[in-house]
Amino acid sequence: MRILVCPHDMQLGGSSINAVDLARAVRDLGHEVWVMGRQGPLRQRVAAAGLPLLALPERAHVRPSPAVSRAIAGAVRRHRIDVVHTYEYWPLVEAFLGTFVPRGTPVLGTIMSMGSLPPYFPRTGVPLTVGYGDLYEETGELRGLEGARVHLLEPPIDTAIDHPVAAAAADGGTPEVDVDAFAAEHGLLKPAPTVVLVSRLAKHLKQEHLERTMDAVARLSAELTGLRLVLVGGGSIERELQARAARLNGDLGRRAIVLTGGMADPRPAYALADVVVGMGSSALRGMAFGKPTVVVGEEGFSRPVTPETIGDFDGLGFYGRGAGRVPVERDPLVGQLTALLGDQAERERIGTWSLDLVHERFALDRHALRLVEWYEQARAERPVVRGRVGEAVRVGGRLVGFKAAQRGQALRARTRSRRAATTS
Incomplete structure (x- = not known):
């Protein structure tokens, strides 16, 4: 044809x-x-x-x-x-x-x-x-x-290129995805708990999702030493988000919110993550890398993707609407990130399940x-x-x-x- x-x-x-x-x-x-x-x-x-x-x-x-x-x-x-x-x-x-x-x-x-x-x-x-x-x-x-x-x-999801071994050197060779080069370019070489969000930086559907994640990571930074958010993407509200990041980083006294700009190939960011935040295809790509993923939608919605919650995403896909946005101190996203970042065994369990799900259902x-x-x-x-x-x-x-x-x-x-x- x-x-x-x-x-x-x-x-x-x-x-x-x-x-x-x-x-x-x-x-x-x-x-x-x-x-x-x-x-x-x-x-x-x-x-x-x-x-x-x-x-x-x-x-x-x-x-x-x-x-x-x-x-x-x-x-x-x-x-x-x-x-x-x-x-x-x-x-x-x-x-x-x-x-x-x-x-x-x-x-x-x-x-x-x-x-x-x-x-x-x-x-x-x-x-x-x-x-x-x-x-x-x-x-x-x-x-x-x-x-x-x-x-x-x-x-x-192209499981031939979006997969966890892309960042691992096979038989001592060069890894397909150079995480070290990405980390060096953006000043992320020091190991630290890392949340990654890959998205268009746009008002429609995205702005609340982006702002809430920035605010939640800033809120958690006092409890989790070195915690950082790596936000990958470009778009119409990029300058607005850069200003927000500068304000939050100034309050924290360190560079906890890192905006990289747009990337044609964001796989190094996914590979660097401990936890991925996203919606739609970006959430699924994080799962394809074997990462535990939290879907953040609109009107205060956020939910981890787990074997126990996967049915909740059948209706609206990897997206959701809540009852209304709340202040960061009452945002459920803060607790969801805390639970995942504080439990390596749980991250591994959910990451393995996520990888299998993407291969079986979204390849x-x-x-x-x-x-x-x-x-x-x-x-x-x-x-x-x-x-x-x-x-x-x-x-x-x-x-x-x-x-x-x-x-x-x-x-x-x-x-x-x-x-x-x-x-x-």
């Missing part, structure tokens, strides 16, 4: 990394695969995988973008694409609106992000994979509609085999062009309503803000 993969963007986020890893794995099964995207650090991962990269227009003033739809349609024609595989909502709609003209090429969408399906989402003609159980149940109403099959595809090669089956199914069940045109018209109508509602909400918010300013 000839497959075109359209990641959400070319940043180092979980969904986009998953897109490239699955594209490489499907290529390795004998298929021709192209990746399509704008500029961004993920291009390095695409190049390292040996995947051909097609360019998208760099600026999209509106989403969905007609220019992106035209670019996808052109790529489908030039490369005689059999299936277009998109990740997240805007790329899916852009591909759907662009590909019913050239050869009626089927589009398969993957949704890894949290939240309900938006109202403009195509309801027929688009097979879908979703990353967690609650969204799979929500989309149950779509199953059985023409071309609207829904599959559960949890985040894939990339198994996910790629299932994905190829769904590509073949999408080709076999390709809906007629007339039906797709009708659904495209309905999608356009729903988009107009959605955009109008967004503009109305923004206008009301500005009006409230102006009123508050004049009365203060």
